[in-house]
Amino acid sequence: MAETFTIPEFTIPGAAASALLARGVAADTPLDSWPTEAFPATGPELLALRDDIASAIGGAAGSAIVRVDPDGLGDEDLCSLYWNFFTALLRPVEQYSSGELIYPVEVKAGAAETSHYSNSNKAGNYHTDGTLLPQLPDVAFLFGLSAATGGETLLMDVNGLVERLAGIDPAHVAELSRPVPFDVKDQTAGIRVKRQPVLTPTADGYELRYVRLYIEQGFAAEGTPVPAELLAAMDAFDEVSAVAAVDAECVLLERGVGLLWDNRRMLHGRRPFQEATSSRRLRRVYGVRDAGRAA
Ligand SMILES: [Fe+2]
Structure with a gap:
């Protein structure tokens, strides 16, 4: 009786990745000051990718995996690239009343439980993001700068x-x-x-x-x-x-891998992880649908 779906996967080709670096966001930009204007996606490859990912999020799977070759890209490049891509799809919104538009999800596996789930290493506790905000985000996006052992993000309809x-x-x-x-x-x-x-x-x-x-x-x-x-x-x-989580669709957010999902529809969480050899470093963005953008 389990509902089955496969998360569609997309790869940002090299030329499109270079194009997405045209608007660089400096690493020291305050988290509440990232540029929310839509990145002007041009070129047939990037436009098609943008529209296909928007359709995947709005479609049966309610989600999309996106990959870019991280070779030669520093953290600042990867963050700029994915930020720009996201703004072409959706309007980024604040994640806390303190105004952060992009948020580091980085936790030591041994850290004590904290009030914000994203800063803990708890597995289970499947949830919706942004329930405390005045408006529920339509879409949530996580992308990886580095992965731990385990800690895959999973989605359930x-x-x-x-x-x-x-x-x-x-x-x-x-x-x-x-x-x-x-x-x-x-x-x-x-x-x-x-x-x-x-x-x-x-x-x-x-x-x-x-x-x-x-x-x-x-x-x-x-x-x-x-x-x-x-x-x-x-x-x-x-x-x-x-x-349901046992067979749920999941993805390891390794460096260069991102996951977007319909936050109104998909319950999400993560598998347990260990940071013995590398730490789990993600960036999170929330967005709402916007008339001038694709999703
Ligand atoms: Fe979450």
Whole structure:
């Protein structure tokens, strides 16, 4: 019964990669000051690639893997190249109230648990990105500067998960469709808790907003225990995701490899990793669809 999809893969050819370096972003550019104007994609190769990747994210797989040969490219080049490519597709948006437009996801495997999942090495805890922001990002993008051993990023389609959840008990789906408090951690001005449903019906299935930790913290902030029905529904959802994760599509974000996904549709997470020989260094960008751009 597992929904199967393969993440389409694309390679940025050498000439297109050179073209994408035309707008260099200096390595010391503050994270909140990267240029959000659309990079003017020109040339048939780059235009076709841009449109094909936009279609892949909007299509059955809800995602796309993109690769560029990292040979001869420093970190600043790779970051500029992928930043420019992303701005041709989507409008980058701030990831925190502090304004970061690009964010380093770098964690020591032995690091203690922190409040932001991206700075921890926890596996499991599959989630949606940007649930604390005023607007949920449409697309999330991670690309690799270096990979650890393990730590593959994996994606699961919400609609397949909901189907399995309904198979256990349709009441769980109903429970997750009611608004619940998320602790917004100062990410939305003036409020402590934002009420939103985990599952929102759409024309072709469900839209997902899920970070269990933030929901539990939201109830704690309100001084109310998590209702038993909601706990049961989240337990069942986590169980369904854990089972689906075993065969989920995943990709190791090695240097030069990027993954874009529909953040409203795909639950994501990562496999466990060790940094014995090399550390896991990624960059993250969020985007929203924009009339003048491709996605
Ligand atoms: Fe994430």
